[in-house]
Amino acid sequence: MKLSELYTKTSKTVPADEPSRNAQLLIKAGFIHKEMAGVYSYHPLGKRVLDNIEQIVREEMNAIGGLEIRMSVLQPKEIWEKTNRWDDAVVDNWFKTRLKSGHELGVGLTHEEPITASLIPFISSYKDLPAFPYQIQTKFRNELRARSGLMRGREFLMKDLYSFCRDQAQHDSFYEKAAEAYMKVYQRLGIGDFTYRTYADGGYFTQKFSDEFQTLSEIGEDIIYLDEHKKIAVNKEIYRPDILQKLGLKKEDLVEKRAVEVGNIFPLESKYPDELGLNYLDEQGNKQSVVMGSYGIGISRLMGLIAEHFADSKGLVWPKSVAPALVYLIRIDDEDEIVKQADELYRQLKNEGFDVLYDDRNIRAGEKFADADLMGIPYRIVISKNTVAQGVVELKERTSDEVKSVQFTDISNQLAR
RNA sequence: CGGGGAUUGGCGCAGUUGGCUAGCGCGCCGCGUUUGGGACGCGGAGGUCGGAGGUUCGAGUCCUCUAUCCCCGACCA
Numbered sequence: 001m002k003l004s005e006l007y008t009k010t011s012k013t014v015p016a017d018e019p020s021r022n023a024q025l026l027i028k029a030g031f032i033h034k035e036m037a038g039v040y041s042y043h044p045l046g047k048r049v050l051d052n053i054e055q056i057v058r059e060e061m062n063a064i065g066g067l068e069i070r071m072s073v074l075q076p077k078e079i080w081e082k083t084n085r086w087d088d089a090v091v092d093n094w095f096k097t098r099l100k101s102g103h104e105l106g107v108g109l110t111h112e113e114p115i116t117a118s119l120i121p122f123i124s125s126y127k128d129l130p131a132f133p134y135q136i137q138t139k140f141r142n143e144l145r146a147r148s149g150l151m152r153g154r155e156f157l158m159k160d161l162y163s164f165c166r167d168q169a170q171h172d173s174f175y176e177k178a179a180e181a182y183m184k185v186y187q188r189l190g191i192g193d194f195t196y197r198t199y200a201d202g203g204y205f206t207q208k209f210s211d212e213f214q215t216l217s218e219i220g221e222d223i224i225y226l227d228e229h230k231k232i233a234v235n236k237e238i239y240r241p242d243i244l245q246k247l248g249l250k251k252e253d254l255v256e257k258r259a260v261e262v263g264n265i266f267p268l269e270s271k272y273p274d275e276l277g278l279n280y281l282d283e284q285g286n287k288q289s290v291v292m293g294s295y296g297i298g299i300s301r302l303m304g305l306i307a308e309h310f311a312d313s314k315g316l317v318w319p320k321s322v323a324p325a326l327v328y329l330i331r332i333d334d335e336d337e338i339v340k341q342a343d344e345l346y347r348q349l350k351n352e353g354f355d356v357l358y359d360d361r362n363i364r365a366g367e368k369f370a371d372a373d374l375m376g377i378p379y380r381i382v383i384s385k386n387t388v389a390q391g392v393v394e395l396k397e398r399t400s401d402e403v404k405s406v407q408f409t410d411i412s413n414q415l416a417r
Numbered sequence: 418c419g420g421g422g423a424u425u426g427g428c429g430c431a432g433u434u435g436g437c438u439a440g441c442g443c444g445c446c447g448c449g450u451u452u453g454g455g456a457c458g459c460g461g462a463g464g465u466c467g468g469a470g471g472u473u474c475g476a477g478u479c480c481u482c483u484a485u486c487c488c489c490g491a492c493c494a
Binding site for chain 2: 037
């Protein structure tokens with residue numbers, strides 16, 4: 001992408017009504033726009049980051065047998081009444097709306113009920129199981145108070161997968177596979193080394209535990225107790241002597257840490273399938289309950305976390321796997337020969353499959369350097385009168401101060417994806 | 418949902434005890450000088466002060482209501 005064609009621009013100031021560091025940086029860099037509290041739009045660079053995270057999640061879900069679907073956002077209240085989750089006294093962050101006729105509808109905040117109900121026509125035999133549908137979709141939750149920028153919004157992008165298994169053993173096996181897939185996602189996003197599987201309350205769904213994935217970060221809202229040796233953590237909400245004993249953890253081995261919840265997986269047993277009438281016949285012709293699980297990853301929350309966690313005083317610092325581009329190509333001096341060589345280098349890198357932001361604007365060099373840093377692009381290449389005279393370009397990584405001179409023919413070898 | 422603060426061009430802000438055509442910086446447009454870390458000069462465009470009602474000769478400034486945003490708390494599948 002040529003920056004002369006990008007309509008967004010960076011800003012020196014941030015909106016006074018945006019206190020969250022991740023949103024401040026992303027707004028400053030022109031990646032997102034705040035529509036209202038807890039609601040953000042994504043401009044081209046922000047959309048690219050979101051897409052990159054989404055694609056990593058998609059690949060790992062596909063790898064464990066997930067089948068991508070798209071559920072409706074508008075939902076009939078009847079199925080939620082069957083599981084007693086329609087009443088605001090039970091689930092208090094619904095967005096609800098009405099048809100012209102006056103009939104009430106829900107705006108999707110999660111999809112256990114509709115996905116379960118929608119499988120009824122297809123699941124009737126043990127031969128039809130297991131099933132692992134998932135989707136990546138905008139969710140709506142009417143939080144009383146939105147905050148933390150992209151990390152807790154009223155509208156946010158989420159991956160939700162649901163597992164339907166014939167028995168507990170089949171479920172347990174998939175559940176563990178899903179947990180491993182989650183860790184692969186975090187590894188690829190560059191946060192794997194400080195993200196921990198964490199025991200948490202099963203919440204509204206069950207009386208048992210659920211598993212959270214918590215990324216250690218000072219910006220987190222959650223407190224966890226971590227056994228660094230065993231690499232197991234416990235959420236503060238269930239940090240009690242009886243539970244530690246049950247999990248085989250010793251209080252003296254645990255350290256208190258601040259963390260961001262980047263995923264949550266729930267064993268749901270048969271609650272929703274039973275209540276909604278999803279079941280199957282086994283080999284003997286006996287009616288059996290389906291065992292369900294749900295698996296969420298907040299895509300937009302991950303973007304906020306990564307933006308804020310890695311940022312430095314100059315701006316964003318994206319890991320290569322999610323950066324909106326791999327290379328920020330700066331052209332200094334606008335003599336014909338420089339322009340020609342820079343254009344040529346841009347074409348060449350694009351042809352080789354590198355994602356390049358080409359700063360071809362007629363502005364001062366300092367602004368280009370500042371923008372390259374603020375946008376957090378992993379590699380910066382500078383081509384100028386000086387470099388062309390020597391037949392080289394300058395290459396610098398966002399995370400380092402070292403500036404290397406690189407021969408034209410060697411550039412692509414120097415770029416690690 | 419309880420308590421507190423705020424709302425003035427695209428963004429950040431100022432605006433005395435109410436008083437003339439509402440200012441400043443950034444950004445934007447034009448011209449010129451500049452040109453390797455967000456340059457400088459000159460000239461411009463752009464706001465009716467969140468909304469409604471009221472007090473007053475006169476309201477951005479005072480009063481009432483309301484909306485939104487932010488903070489603290491509660492809540493958070």
